[in-house]
Amino acid sequence: MNITGIYATPGYSGFFFDDQRAIKQGAEHDGFTYVGEPVTDGFDEIRQAGESIIVDIELEDGTVVRGDCAAVQYSGAGGRDPLFKAEEYAPVIEGPVADALVGRDATEFLDNAETLEEMAVEGDRLHTAIRYGVSQALLAAAAEAEKTTQTDVMADALGTEPATEPVPVFGQSGDDRYNNTEKMFVKGVPVLPHALINSVEKIGENGETLLEYVEWLTERSQELGPEGYDPRFHIDVYGMIGEIFGAPYDREEVVDYFAALEEAAAPYPIQIEGPMDVGNREDQIAAMVELRDGLEAAGVDVDIVADEWCNTFEDVQAFVDAGAADLVQIKTPDLGGIHRSGQAVRYCEGTDTRAYLGGTCNETETSARACAHVALATNAAQTLAKPGMGFDEGYMIVENEMRRTIARRKREQQTTDADTDEITADD
Structure with a gap:
């Protein structure tokens, strides 16, 4: 079953982006927020609303599955990718990413995910959050196309035997x-x-x-x-x-x-x-x-x-x-x-x-x-x-x-x- 469309919608995440360097340097709490100026590139405030991109992949039978692009709370710190801004990156998903993946067989999860992983736009590798969210949708698409669980798709891709009890x-x-x-x-x-x-x-x-x-x-x-x-x-x-x-x-x-x-x-x-x-x-x-x-x-x-x-x-x-x-x-x-x-x-x-x-x-x-x-x-x-x-x-x-x-x-x-x-x- 082929992929027929990929769509990106900016949304919220489950918490906030925090400027870890500013906090470590002594920024004081002001209620839920912090007092002071951010010091990490990309931040407008020391604490600001977390963002995500909702990724919908459409299959040829009309089924739509999801993945969500998200980045860590302390983005831009400890060698991580810069602050993730949904409005900036959504066009990348509906443009170059969609161009690379639409028409591919949804059951080929590992090949599709590796294609995404190796992509570059204008010489730059895709932000980790894009690769994270789109690959989730690819995993869901493969499971839907194969009528199985995402666990089984991932296990097949990795050559593992899944756990039979919940992981701690x-x-x-x-x-x-x-x-x-x-x-x-x-x-x-x-x-x-x-x-x-x-x-x-x-x-x-x-x-x-x-x-x-x-x-x-x-x-x-x-x-x-x-x-x-x-x-x-x-x-x-x-x-x-x-x-x-x-x-x-x-x-x-x-x-x-x-x-x-x-x-x-x-x-x-x-x-x-x-x-x-x-x-x-x-x-x-x-x-x-x-x-x-x-x-x-x-x-x-x-x-x-x-x-x-x-x-x-x-x-x-x-x-x-x-x-x-x-x-x-x-x-x-x-x-x-x-x-x-x-x-x-x-x-x-x-x-x-x-x-x-x-x-x-x-x-x-x-x-x-x-x-x-x-x-x-x-x-x-x-x-x-x-x-x-x-x-x-x-x-x-x-x-x-x-x-x-x-x-x-x-x-x-x-x-x-x-x-x-x-x-x-x-x-």
């Missing part, structure tokens, strides 16, 4: 790190709470505020969690441990702080995302390796998670090859085509680095559902609840999409088995 979902609290986390405890969320520790105020001048919070996590999880609840704590510190302690990261003072985090979290495992941000990929990898070696030598069992400067597929390869992290966040909008996220998860197979299929609160329900299929197809270590910062909505979307898909695949397998048994009996 990672809930993010946003700044409401107490109320939203209590919601997660009640629902038994397996990985939590993110916590958004992106300032000295939130971590404490000596890290004491974060330690107190982790102690609260341990106590409150036991009070509110369901019977047998065994959570994994995952805290994103946005480089703030590096800000308050500084290099070298294998020295006693730093290692002792991680040991204190481990003790505060016990008996539950804890992982720390983005412990430092040193400004470029090479030095970030070196700093992460230094920290990881220091923790291992001291017998401190805290996992560290790569985020800053780990954006593209090539970045993921570099972090994994160097053994720089226990987990790498595969930040789906930053990798471009959604199949590239699946390939990045697969790259972690056979290494001592686990794959966290992440993304951003600033996506949409459509992109979140597409990523749920990538998580199932690759059996990632964990996947992010998204979009938004309210927790409940994103968790519902991602968890339910996985459960729905698993149930459908089981029904279809039972039907296939029954048909096979009937044919065997007739013979």
